[in-house]
Amino acid sequence: MTTTLTTTLTAPKARFSSPGLERGLLLFPLPVLLLVFYVLPFLGVVGWSFSLPTPGIEQYQRIATDPAIHEMLWRTLRLCLTVSGLALIIGYLLAYCWVFSPPFWQRVVEICIFIPFWISVLVRAFGWLIALRSNGVLNNGLMGMGLIDQPLQLSRNEIGVVIGMLHVMIPYAVFPLLSTMRQLDQRVLMASRGLGAGALRTFWQxxxxxxxxxxxxxxxxxxxxxxxxFITPVLLGGGQTVMIAEYVFLQMFQTSNWGLGAALSVVLLALVSALIWVLLKMTRVNRLVG
Incomplete structure (x- = not known):
């Protein structure tokens, strides 16, 4: 009888302390936080895009027909593609050296990647602004070596924005490539070389x-x-290279056109969501993060 009573008293405790229930309770705050701090504010932004200044879809019609917005969107797309392509090339070379180089050069690559990665984006943007200005370090150095006769215009234009964004984005290109390369079976590369393929053919095939x-x-x-x-194009572009994030800020906080800013935010989020969907469909996340 004592055994039966003990089993009866402990059975509910065992049922409520199941691993699945405990995991559910631990994860429960996460969807609540996402709902409160992300989903609900985003729904408010969507509402603004259809209701300000008057109810309707006029803000989306303006995005589809306004040449100034098209120019801004094309500039944003062009700069993002340029930076992404350059970051991919440089990141691939750095990841290759990180994986296949001797230990000394691996440490050098690690230092070159992690030290800038730990520095604030704002600090790096100001550093590039000082280095790229007309009397900055780069122009003074080129003029001192006699390579140029007058300072180059390297800031307050797209060149400065690309340089500043590229400096920030290279580590984000290196890490997925590094994870993928570290999962390769290097015996396959050795077999290719052993079968007579050269270094270039082994790389391409x-x-x-x-x-x-x-x-x-x-x-x-x-x-x-x-x-x-936002910060890097604002500082290094000097108002001459406005991208979509800065354009949304200007519409909302300087011209008070909240409806257009909200509509552009919705379009941007839709584009990002589509790209993330493509990433999840065409790649395995565990191969990217190791």
Missing amino acids: VLLPQTLPGILGAFIMVFVFCLGF
């Missing part, structure tokens, strides 16, 4: 195809981050 998931993941990741850049 063996290494590159096996790293395509990392290449795609790195490109989309960098592109998505570039779409939301």
